[in-house]
Amino acid sequence: MREDDPLRPHRALLIDDNPDDRELIRRELIQAFPDLEIVEVVDEATFVEALDGDGVDVIVTDYAMGWTNGLDVFRRIRERYPFLPVVMFTDTGNEEVAVEGLKAGIEDYVLKGHLARLPPAVIGAMSSAAQRMSLLAAEHALRKSEEHFRSLAENAADLVYRYRLVEPRGFEYVSPSATDITGYTPEEHYADPDLGHKIVHPDDLALFDAVSRGEGISHGRIRWIRKDGRSIWMESRTSMMADESGRPIAVAGIARDVTDTVIAEQAVEAHARELGRVAEERLVLMRKLVHAQEEERRRVALEIHDGIGQVLTSISLFAADLPEVVPEEHRARAERVRELAQRAIADSRELVWNLRPPDLERLGLVPAIRHLVENLLERATEHIDVLDETEGRRVTPELETVVFRIVQEALSNATKYARASSISVVVAVRDGVLSAVVEDDGRGFEVEAVEASDGVGLGGMRERAAFVGGNLVVESAKDVGTVIRLEVPIP
Amino acid sequence: VSERPIQVMLMDDHNVVREGLRALLERQADIRVIAEAGTVAEAEAAEADPDVIVADLVLPDDRGADVVRRLRERFPRSAVLVLTMVDNPTDVQLCLAAGAKGYLLKEAAGAELTDAVRAVAQGQEYLQPALGAALARWREVPGKARTRGSVDLSDREREVLRLIALGHTNAEIARMLFLSVRTVENHRASLMHKLGVKTRADLVRHANRSGLV
Numbered sequence: 001m002r003e004d005d006p007l008r009p010h011r012a013l014l015i016d017d018n019p020d021d022r023e024l025i026r027r028e029l030i031q032a033f034p035d036l037e038i039v040e041v042v043d044e045a046t047f048v049e050a051l052d053g054d055g056v057d058v059i060v061t062d063y064a065m066g067w068t069n070g071l072d073v074f075r076r077i078r079e080r081y082p083f084l085p086v087v088m089f090t091d092t093g094n095e096e097v098a099v100e101g102l103k104a105g106i107e108d109y110v111l112k113g114h115l116a117r118l119p120p121a122v123i124g125a126m127s128s129a130a131q132r133m134s135l136l137a138a139e140h141a142l143r144k145s146e147e148h149f150r151s152l153a154e155n156a157a158d159l160v161y162r163y164r165l166v167e168p169r170g171f172e173y174v175s176p177s178a179t180d181i182t183g184y185t186p187e188e189h190y191a192d193p194d195l196g197h198k199i200v201h202p203d204d205l206a207l208f209d210a211v212s213r214g215e216g217i218s219h220g221r222i223r224w225i226r227k228d229g230r231s232i233w234m235e236s237r238t239s240m241m242a243d244e245s246g247r248p249i250a251v252a253g254i255a256r257d258v259t260d261t262v263i264a265e266q267a268v269e270a271h272a273r274e275l276g277r278v279a280e281e282r283l284v285l286m287r288k289l290v291h292a293q294e295e296e297r298r299r300v301a302l303e304i305h306d307g308i309g310q311v312l313t314s315i316s317l318f319a320a321d322l323p324e325v326v327p328e329e330h331r332a333r334a335e336r337v338r339e340l341a342q343r344a345i346a347d348s349r350e351l352v353w354n355l356r357p358p359d360l361e362r363l364g365l366v367p368a369i370r371h372l373v374e375n376l377l378e379r380a381t382e383h384i385d386v387l388d389e390t391e392g393r394r395v396t397p398e399l400e401t402v403v404f405r406i407v408q409e410a411l412s413n414a415t416k417y418a419r420a421s422s423i424s425v426v427v428a429v430r431d432g433v434l435s436a437v438v439e440d441d442g443r444g445f446e447v448e449a450v451e452a453s454d455g456v457g458l459g460g461m462r463e464r465a466a467f468v469g470g471n472l473v474v475e476s477a478k479d480v481g482t483v484i485r486l487e488v489p490i491p
Numbered sequence: 492v493s494e495r496p497i498q499v500m501l502m503d504d505h506n507v508v509r510e511g512l513r514a515l516l517e518r519q520a521d522i523r524v525i526a527e528a529g530t531v532a533e534a535e536a537a538e539a540d541p542d543v544i545v546a547d548l549v550l551p552d553d554r555g556a557d558v559v560r561r562l563r564e565r566f567p568r569s570a571v572l573v574l575t576m577v578d579n580p581t582d583v584q585l586c587l588a589a590g591a592k593g594y595l596l597k598e599a600a601g602a603e604l605t606d607a608v609r610a611v612a613q614g615q616e617y618l619q620p621a622l623g624a625a626l627a628r629w630r631e632v633p634g635k636a637r638t639r640g641s642v643d644l645s646d647r648e649r650e651v652l653r654l655i656a657l658g659h660t661n662a663e664i665a666r667m668l669f670l671s672v673r674t675v676e677n678h679r680a681s682l683m684h685k686l687g688v689k690t691r692a693d694l695v696r697h698a699n700r701s702g703l704v
Contacts, residue, residue: 310505313597317511320601345598349576359579367581387692424690439691475660
């Protein structure tokens with residue numbers, strides 16, 4: 001036997017009042033277990049003393065003794081040390097006693113005539129006592145864990161259940177919270193194996209079945225109908241229990257009432273949709289407004305062009321040679337009339353153009369931008385460069401107007417505030433995107449501060465960009481300059 | 492001064508303008524107004540052989556360079572003098588290309604019209620000086636930009652130039668190339684210095700010409 005074998009006894013109590021028998025047995029035991037320490041008990045006094053001592057692995061006791069018998073000894077020991085193995089030996093023929101002892105729970109018995117069997121009996125007894133002990137420990141742990149689980153389940157706000165999938169199908173456990181959540185008591189669940197099915201909203205049955213059978217889905221949100229008819233949202237999680245062959249035999253689940261959460265989520269979604277709708281409506285209205293504004297401008301421009309502009313032209317023509325034909329003293333006034341008429345025509349022409357550049361529609365974006373720059377250059381001192389990378393590509397009038405107005409605004413800002421020496425405009429169509437970049441080398445500004453106060457109409461530019469599904473990038477660096485880029489996807 | 496007065500047709504849809512034009516021109520000894528039209532179609536239908544057609548560009552039935560083209564087709568011998576409120580350089584360019592002999596803004600009519608009519612009647616071209624300057628400004632001649640012939644750019648500068656040409660901002664380029672914005676600004680300044688240019692538009696032109704984009 002190995003030194004560290006747990007089944008090798010170190011210390012044994014040998015209970016017998018016959019010195020010869022004791023000697024026989026001692027010899028037998030020492031032969032098998034040379035290191036064994038044997039404590040001999042010969043009467044009540046030594047028995048009590050030995051019981052209080054410690055470190056005993058095994059009891060070997062005779063049955064018939066003057067002061068007691070082996071069964072009493074056994075009972076007294078078992079009472080105090082439930083896992084201490086006991087081996088009893090009896091005289092030949094006293095087998096009834098042996099049977100009684102085994103019934104009572106002694107590990108083994110040996111006839112005095114077969115003492116050679118004693119060592120294996122000792123080992124067997126120790127082994128079975130050890131097994132008994134570990135079994136009991138396991139049972140104890142299991143009971144503890146079940147108690148723990150049950151107390152969790154019993155007190156859980158969530159619905160905890162176990163459902164048997166094999167016949168007889170049905171609920172094996174339903175936590176008391178079922179009553180609060182579903183309106184059905186655990187007893188009603190136990191009584192009706194199909195109740196789980198009955199309370200699920202018909203539309204969600206397929207999902208419920210999938211979750212219940214663990215078909216790849218271990219959780220889901222399912223509508224249940226309470227006993228009172230009210231509909232609730234349950235978030236259900238399940239775990240499948242299978243037998244050794246892998247066959248599902250039961251499903252354990254936990255279901256939580258998430259109705260409030262779902263309602264809150266639905267409200268948030270509804271709000272988001274509503275916000276989106278309002279934003280969309282607003283965009284539509286703004287587009288209409290801008291469109292109406294452009295239309296109105298076009299109308300006014302046309303009226304000025306066709307009315308006042310032409311009358312002024314006529315005045316200018318009538319006054320053309322006036323200075324030469326009037327008497328000397330009126331010449332200066334005539335000169336002045338002609339000049340003022342000319343200036344009025346130029347002003348009305350510029351007014352008409354600013355209201356609605358006629359060339360935008362007729363000639364396109366870049367010619368209109370060049371014209372705009374031409375107008376600016378009448379006063380501006382900056383070098384203004386325009387590069388056309390559109391290859392003559394035309395887009396919708398609405399889009400051209402938006403791009404034009406944004407470039408107009410950007411150029412107006414650059415000439416008014418930037419103190420730049422050079423400004424450039426690059427209009428390009430590349431990879432399905434129309435882009436216009438206005439850049440100056442001026443003093444720059446704090447983009448965030450300006451966005452907040454919006455002194456230069458960045459907000460308006462962004463809004464216009466949004467009308468056509470475009471994006472505006474504004475970047476400015478102190479004493480480096482400002483770049484404004486509009487990008488619009490085009491079909 | 493030629494012996495025969497210059498025969499002029501007026502085409503403008505505004506009576507009040509035609510009235511002024513006629514009054515002015517009729518006072519000139521060497522000019523006579525022989526026909527008037529309020530639309531291009533009316534002009535085309537006119538039984539006349541004018542030396543000069545003073546034509547507006549915005550008519551009820553046509554506008555822009557097409558007006559000039561139609562008049563040139565119908566009256567190949569006549570010099571077309573555009574008199575209009577349209578001052579877009581592109582229109583000027585297109586009209587001249589379509590065969591207009593002169594281009595005058597209405598605000599200049601009082602002072603310059605008679606000179607212009609005489610000039611185009613004699614086969615000269617007449618362009619209001621301010622328009623001439625604008626026209627020159629927007630004539631994109633391939634290879635025109637002020638960039639120097641061959642310039643050595645570093646790989647990094649070429650990459651920055653390419654991204655500028657694609658429309659990116661300094662901050663965007665800095666993110667793409669994992670550089671600081673300041674570094675990109677420096678590359679860009681260096682590019683402009685090396686190429687001898689002043690604007691983004693110039694940089695894009697250079698990138699296009701050197702096949703970077």
